[in-house]
Amino acid sequence: MLIRDAQRAVWALHQDLSPSVADAVGAWAADEGPLVHLDDPPVHAAQYRETLGGPVEAGPAFRFPGDLPQPAAVVCIDDSALLATHFGGGWEDILGEDRQPVMGIVRDKAASSVCFSARWGGAAAEAGVETAEADRGRELAPRVVAASAAAVREAGRVPLYSTSWTNPALRRVAAKLGLIPYAADWSIGGKL
Secondary structure: OEEEOOOOEEOOOOOOOHHHHHHHHHHHHHHOOOOOOOOOOOOOOOHHHHHHHEEEEEEEEEOOOOOOOOOOOOOEEEOOHHHHHHHHOOOOOOOOOHHHOOEEEEOOOEEEEEEEEEEEOOOOEEEEEEOHHHHHOOOOOHHHHHHHHHHHHHHOOOEEEEOOOOOOOHHHHHHHOOOOOEEEEEOOOOOO
């Protein structure tokens, strides 16, 4: 994974990479330099693809403005049964302490849109958002994302948001909330 902003590039490599591959990829990453335009690919994109293979995920990363709208009818979700109807099972881990808060809009005893901490650390939490297919396009995602960001701030962390260049719906959420682009991420998976 490579993350670039206007000042620098930082990267992380999977621990299972061979030392020779890790050294080569690390040297290219160290040569990347800062981001000039938000949608610029990495300078060494071709070398990463050839060496690592696998799919590329890339997109903008955003920070939240100081003032966020206070959305109505968004609640903290702490019961995985509310998530099962539209989102299936496996939410027990997401409802764990590290991924909190999980904020959602509940209708007829089922969450129709939720925002949770998809990536988190001691200082920051990055939003992950899911909306039931039947409820997409109804402006629910911006409400749960805003509520989650406010709750993350209340917990003393920095709320962050990122998406893929191939996901216009989630980029529209960022625009609707007035999120501020600060970096671009680019990751690739594949050969070890």
